Amino acid sequence: MNGFDVIQILFVFFVLILLSPILGAFFNKSLNGKATLFSSIARPFEKLVYRASGIDENEEMNWKQYLKAVLSFNGVGFLFVFFVLLFQKSFPLNPAGLPNLSWHLAFNTAVSFMTNTNWQSYAGESTMSHFSQMVALAGQNFFSAATGIGVLLVLIRAFKNNQSQKLGNFWVDLNRSVVYILLPLSLVWAILLSSQGVLQNLSGPVTVKTLEGKEQIISQGPVASQMAIKQLGTNGGGFFNTNSAHPYENPTPLSNFLELLALLLIPAALTLTFGYMLNKPKEGWILFSAMMIILVLGLSASLWSEYHANSLTANLIPMEGKEVRFGVTNSILWSTFTTAASNGSVNAMHSSLTPIAGGIALLNILFGEIIFGGVGSGLYGMLLYVVLTVFIAGLMVGRTPEYLGKKIEAFDIKMAIIGILTPSFVILFATTYSLVTPSIMSSLMHKGPHGFSEIFYAFSSAAGNNGSAFAGLNANTPILNSLLGVAMAIGRFGVILPVMALAGNISKKKIMPESVGTFKTDNFLFVFLLIAVILIVGALTFFPALSLGPIIEQIMFIQGKTF
Amino acid sequence: MKLIRQSLMIFVVLTVMVCGVYPMAVMGISKILFPYQAQGEMISYKGNLVGSELIAQEFTSDKYFWGRPSAAGYNASASSGSNYSLTNTDFQKAVKERKDKGLDFDLLTTSGSGLDPHMSPQAAFLQVKRVAMARGLSEEVVTSLVTKNIEQRQLGFLGEERVNVLKLNLALENAVHE
Numbered sequence: 036m037n038g039f040d041v042i043q044i045l046f047v048f049f050v051l052i053l054l055s056p057i058l059g060a061f062f063n064k065s066l067n068g069k070a071t072l073f074s075s076i077a078r079p080f081e082k083l084v085y086r087a088s089g090i091d092e093n094e095e096m097n098w099k100q101y102l103k104a105v106l107s108f109n110g111v112g113f114l115f116v117f118f119v120l121l122f123q124k125s126f127p128l129n130p131a132g133l134p135n136l137s138w139h140l141a142f143n144t145a146v147s148f149m150t151n152t153n154w155q156s157y158a159g160e161s162t163m164s165h166f167s168q169m170v171a172l173a174g175q176n177f178f179s180a181a182t183g184i185g186v187l188l189v190l191i192r193a194f195k196n197n198q199s200q201k202l203g204n205f206w207v208d209l210n211r212s213v214v215y216i217l218l219p220l221s222l223v224w225a226i227l228l229s230s231q232g233v234l235q236n237l238s239g240p241v242t243v244k245t246l247e248g249k250e251q252i253i254s255q256g257p258v259a260s261q262m263a264i265k266q267l268g269t270n271g272g273g274f275f276n277t278n279s280a281h282p283y284e285n286p287t288p289l290s291n292f293l294e295l296l297a298l299l300l301i302p303a304a305l306t307l308t309f310g311y312m313l314n315k316p317k318e319g320w321i322l323f324s325a326m327m328i329i330l331v332l333g334l335s336a337s338l339w340s341e342y343h344a345n346s347l348t349a350n351l352i353p354m355e356g357k358e359v360r361f362g363v364t365n366s367i368l369w370s371t372f373t374t375a376a377s378n379g380s381v382n383a384m385h386s387s388l389t390p391i392a393g394g395i396a397l398l399n400i401l402f403g404e405i406i407f408g409g410v411g412s413g414l415y416g417m418l419l420y421v422v423l424t425v426f427i428a429g430l431m432v433g434r435t436p437e438y439l440g441k442k443i444e445a446f447d448i449k450m451a452i453i454g455i456l457t458p459s460f461v462i463l464f465a466t467t468y469s470l471v472t473p474s475i476m477s478s479l480m481h482k483g484p485h486g487f488s489e490i491f492y493a494f495s496s497a498a499g500n501n502g503s504a505f506a507g508l509n510a511n512t513p514i515l516n517s518l519l520g521v522a523m524a525i526g527r528f529g530v531i532l533p534v535m536a537l538a539g540n541i542s543k544k545k546i547m548p549e550s551v552g553t554f555k556t557d558n559f560l561f562v563f564l565l566i567a568v569i570l571i572v573g574a575l576t577f578f579p580a581l582s583l584g585p586i587i588e589q590i591m592f593i594q595g596k597t598f
Numbered sequence: 599m600k601l602i603r604q605s606l607m608i609f610v611v612l613t614v615m616v617c618g619v620y621p622m623a624v625m626g627i628s629k630i631l632f633p634y635q636a637q638g639e640m641i642s643y644k645g646n647l648v649g650s651e652l653i654a655q656e657f658t659s660d661k662y663f664w665g666r667p668s669a670a671g672y673n674a675s676a677s678s679g680s681n682y683s684l685t686n687t688d689f690q691k692a693v694k695e696r697k698d699k700g701l702d703f704d705l706l707t708t709s710g711s712g713l714d715p716h717m718s719p720q721a722a723f724l725q726v727k728r729v730a731m732a733r734g735l736s737e738e739v740v741t742s743l744v745t746k747n748i749e750q751r752q753l754g755f756l757g758e759e760r761v762n763v764l765k766l767n768l769a770l771e772n773a774v775h776e
Contacts, residue, residue: 042755080615088607107605115609131675161676170617177616178609206608213612218620229628232635232652236625240675241638243647245655246662246767253653253674255638259628260621277677280710282652283638288757347684349693355707356679359666359716362758366710383710384679485683507681588685597687 036342040364044334047292047368051299055323058300059307065215066188066208067312073215081214088206095201098539101189104205105182105531109149112178117145119171120163129164130239131254136162143516148175150527151183151409153265153272153379153502154519156511160254160275165237168274173261177221180268180301181212183411186531187305190415191312193538194439197546202538216301217268224263227293232286235259258283266297269409271379271502279369279382280358291365291382298372298380302407305414313439317557322417325565326375329406333395334371340391341367346595348389356387367392374399377409379502386480386489386505390592393505394585397492400499401462401581402573403455409500412527415534422451422537424561424568428554438556440546450537457529458498459576461522465494466580474514480507483598484591488584493519498526641764643771649764650674654713657767660732663717663725665763666704667696670712679710716760719748733774743769 064071085092096104119126120141124134136144140156147154153176157163163172185208192202229235238255245251258274262284265272279285279294303323310319341363344351357366366383373380374396385396399406405417421438426448429436436443469475469490479486489508496503497519504510510519547553555561591598628636639651649655656672657664669680682689696706703721722744730740747766751757 039751039755046755084608084611084615087611088604090604090608103601104605107601108609111602111605111609115613158676158678169621170613173621174613174617178612206604209608210612213616218616222620222624225624226627226631229624229636230632232639234638235621235628235636236638238637241640241647241650243640243649245649246643246764246771247655247657247659249656251649251653251655251672251674253638253650257621257625259636260624263624264616275677275711277679277711277713280679281677282654282711282713282715286639286652288752292756347690349684349706350703353684353707354704354709355682355684355689356710357707358710358714359704359718359760360714360757365757381710384681386681386683387679389684480681481683481686483685485685505681506679507683588683591685597685597690 036338036364043364044368047295050296051303054300055303056307058304059319060311062216062304062308063311066184066211066308068211073219077214077219081210084210084214085206090206092204092207094204096204097200098189098202098535098542101202101205102532102535105185108178108205108209109182112175113145113149116148116171116175117141119167120144123164123167126164126166128166128169128237130237131164133162133164139513139516140511143520146520146523147502148172148270148272149179150500150523151179151268151270151377151412152497152500152523152527153270154497154504154523155272155502156516156519158276159273160256165256168261169257172272173264176261176264176268176270176272177213177217178209179270180217180410181209183409184212184216184305185209185411186534187411187415190418190534190538191309193542194441195313196542198544199542200539202542217264220267220301221260221263224267224293224297225259228262228290229259231290232283233259233262233290234283262294263297265380266294266378267301269298269302269376269378271373273380279380280384285382288360288365291361294380295365295369295372298376298378299407301410302376302413305411306407309414315439315557318439321557321562322414322421325562326406326417328562328566329402329569330371330375333375333399334368337367337371337392337395338364340389345592347592347597353387353389356384358382370396371399373503374501375406375408377404377413377499377501379496381503384506385492385503386507390585390589393488394581394589396503397488397495397585398573398577398581400495400501401577402569403458404499404501405569412500412530416454416530419451419454419534420569421556421565422447423455424565425554425556427568428564432554434552434554437547437553440549441541441544442547446540447537450533450540454530454533454537455572458526461498461525461529462491462494463576463580465498465518465522466491469494472514474512478509478512478515480509484584484587488588491580491584494522497522500526641768643768651762651764652715654715655764657763660728662767662770663722663729663763664705665717666714667708668712669708672713674713677711677713679712680708715762715764717763719744719759719761722761722766729770733770735774739773740770743773
């Protein structure tokens with residue numbers, strides 16, 4: 036590492052920490068219908084959507100009504116994408132003449148984009164028409180992120196409410212998330228990215244004759260508009276097979292910086308929106324700090340690993356699977372951010388990282404995508420850990436646990452535990468099942484511990500709604516597409532359901548006035564406890580599996596052994 | 599029923615907004631402000647399209663600088679990395695073969711996209727002798743071409759120093775024809 040590496044790392048954190056409170060405050064106002072400078076432009080669009088879709092913006096929903104709206108809207112999105120992909124050939128904007136998708140690939144992809152996972156069993160440029168990318172997939176990029184914000188808002192309102200069932204209106208939250216947050220930010224990002232060389236056209240592939248006289252066919256498409264929301268909405272589904280390593284998705288170091296920042300921007304800002312909405316900004320900063328500390332720990336370990344060359348790295352720095360314009364530091368910043376943020380886009384191939392760096396990427400996902408995490412989903416996932424931490428702390432000091440003035444009781448703990456453990460169960464069960472299923476094992480590219488990591492990473496990525504991969508795995512088979520599709524759906528709704536039930540129960544409760552006996556959650560003791568609980572739960576659940584994959588591989592790596 | 603109607607209606611309305619109006623607006627704006635970038639940074643030489651500034655192409659002749667090896671076979675409609683683990687025997691074998699050919703630095707490894715248009719300055723300097731000999735140019739001339747084609751870190755600190763292989767080879771062609 037040299038001085039430039041350090042400056043680049045500090046710079047991205049500096050900008051992130053600077054913008055988070057500004058955007059966090061803006062989100063708070065916009066999502067709650069308060070006037071801002073921007074609302075004079077956006078409010079007419081917001082109203083237009085209500086009028087055109089026959090929605091009363093003043094109607095309030097309880098948690099069950101809200102949940103039904105979420106499920107119904109997501110169901111519509113799933114069916115739309117599924118059918119567009121199944122009959123892609125019949126739709127316009129298919130200049131490369133790409134065929135229809137198989138049922139299992141269409142199913143996998145539709146679930147993937149509905150659940151904000153953006154796992155891709157396909158190679159974008161050789162599978163998806165411009166119509167499928169721009170209309171079917173990009174739409175879900177917006178809607179899945181907006182769904183996450185909606186569910187998060189319900190949980191925040193539950194803590195804010197005093198004995199009430201009114202938890203907001205999903206249509207309003209959805210509409211405002213798109214019109215005030217996702218769309219304007221995407222527009223800015225898309226234009227900045229296109230200035231750097233990210234494509235934006237509807238052309239078919241361009242054929243050129245290279246300097247040596249060979250033919251080269253270069254894919255084109257509406258990339259910039261999709262890149263912007265892919266990064267901002269923690270989606271991660273690339274236009275091209277190699278995602279943001281592809282020079283048309285991420286052409287320059289500046290485009291890389293913009294995309295890197297966008298990875299964490301909205302999830303980071305939302306932690307502060309949480310504090311502002313409750314009129315307790317410090318509580319937001321506490322969660323922000325806990326997430327930041329875990330992120331920096333993982334980043335440090337990954338950088339340490341990548342900058343310790345040995346006989347297997349081919350060069351002084353390991354450049355396999357990395358791009359020259361980014362180098363090691365930008366690739367590792369990305370691999371930790373994208374797995375922390377449940378984004379899953381990549382600018383370097385995770386399969387070719389040094390074992391510890393690849394293992395940290397995996398571990399970030401295994402913590403449950405709560406280190407900033409997905410848009411909305413990261414914070415509601417984190418709040419489940421908060422509930423658990425408060426409960427454990429309460430047990431230790433012998434007091435009734437409470438958080439933000441609400442008593443945490445048996446039902447709440449049950450919901451938190453279900454939300455935390457459901458994805459973990461899916462990951463471990465599906466990985467184990469795969470290991471004894473020959474038709475799945477034949478999809479692996481590697482033997483030995485790295486092969487184990489491929490399949491373990493795939494199900495972690497699916498159930499964690501991340502979407503990145505150890506991409507040697509050939510996942511486009513009927514059995515893997517189906518299993519991964521189901522894992523993604525359980526990983527998403529297996530958390531949303533208990534979160535909504537928890538919100539419904541918390542919302543009904545009375546806010547207790549603070550007393551001397553109240554366990555404070557706005558100090559660094561709590562940050563420490565929260566981090567400890569996350570690390571212990573993550574480590575206890577997954578240590579055996581991790582030791583079969585990245586840990587063994589690291590030991591072999593140090594000894595210079597190959598397989 | 600009301601729920602499904604509302605879901606469908608808001609889905610349609612928002613889809614028109616984010617999948618129609620938004621990408622078209624971006625397309626219009628980038629076409630006006632950044633026409634070269636929006637169309638893929640295509641380069642013409644002697645009146646023919648010879649490639650994109652951003653997309654690696656294969657060079658095998660001694661007359662040209664070679665870029666990094668590609669796991670995608672330089673196929674610009676099927677990008678791919680090797681996805682090799684560093685502990686993979688085949689990967690180590692491939693690296694050794696490249697070393698035996700006299701390659702070094704980032705030329706030993708394939709890129710993430712398989713279409714990395716750049717190499718490091720060291721990788722370019724490594725090839726000066728071979729290219730100069732094949733072209734009948736002095737090493738000083740070729741070295742100065744490389745030096746001129748080094749792209750600095752963006753804004754002075756972002757990314758890495760690098761050389762665009764296609765642009766360097768075009769500069770080389772022009773130098774020969776002068």
